[in-house]
Amino acid sequence: MQTVGVALLGVGTVGSAVAKTLQDKGDELARRTGLRIDVRWGMARHPERVVAAGLPEHAATTSIDPILEDPDVVVVVEALGGEEPAATYLKRALLAGKHVVTANKEALSKHFAELVAVARERQRALLFEASVGAGIPLMASLRQLLSVNRVERIRGIVNGTTNFILTMMAEEGVAYHDALREAQRRGYAEPDPTADVEGFDAAYKLSILASLVAGRHIHPERIDRRGITSVTPDQILDARTRGGAVKLIAEAVYKNGDWELRVHPVFVSGNDLLAHVRLNLNAIELTCDRVGTVVLYGPGAGPAPTAAALIADVIDAVRFGPALLPRIDPAG
Structure with a gap:
């Protein structure tokens, strides 16, 4: 059984749904996939939201820095919404050697070519099923x-x-x-x-x-x-x-x-x-x-379908890495 360290950027409606789904379905997912997903960090403006989502108090952070510095974090899941600081965090996570999964359609649509280019350069996954169709594959x-x-x-x-x-x-x-x-x-x-x-x-x-x-x-x-x-x-x-x-x-x-x-x-x-x-x-x-x-x-749309898509992308990021990267011409 492989353990996959994950960090959540944003523990609002969607981020909390990811944490809850993993708490409820973690054992079943591990049996199906051979991957034990361990949420090591939850980044939120208010740390009490991390605890309210069922994560331990020591997992709470208001900064992305400890997440990027943690060698056991394999995948960063971004559920902040909005263009900034999300777009900057997505790029920093890729540069730090993390696979990235996001539900953020605004940041992705405005910075698509740049983020794909960084992911390709660092040979990391950038997956975004939840950004467009949520529960639709x-x-x-x-x-x-x-x-x-x-x-x-x-x-x-x-x-x-x-x-x-x-x-x-x-x-x-x-x-x-x-x-x-x-x-x-x-x-x-x-x-x-x-x-x-x-x-x-x-x-x-x-x-x-x-x-x-x-x-x-x-x-x-x-x-x-x-x-x-x-x-x-x-x-x-x-x-x-x-x-x-x-x-x-x-x-x-x-x-x-x-x-x-x-x-x-x-x-x-x-x-x-x-x-x-x-x-x-x-x-x-x-x-x-x-x-x-x-x-x-x-x-x-909706927290449960979006969370399911994010978790499926985490699994694919670990299994396939950058092989699923789209071919986007950086020159436009």
């Missing part, structure tokens, strides 16, 4: 597809908060602000919902997917982005009358030698599978030159 599926296929179109619902709001508006007939309050009450939306409702979160995720498919960094600033705050009850009713739905669709299409990217609320016909994706679920279509269209559907 999207990166693993995309790796398999890209080994033979050329992906020509990405299209999907990649933000559960906005999909929940639009579903409530359509099915319950409530106004946008009432649907948003319900999403916040259920924990689907943050107190400041800007990143979700203005389409930033979806743009970050589309940036990562498009970069993987294009083989070069496509920065989220390139994406034509519009959120759902302007969607009216009349538009929702009109869509239902026409047998479809209004959905926030993230789309990247390869045309004339380049990628066109957008995140917009649009009418989706009732004949389209995406029209029937309800509440906080996600669905992503990948249209390929060989296999045609593949649809991946499931829970794209």
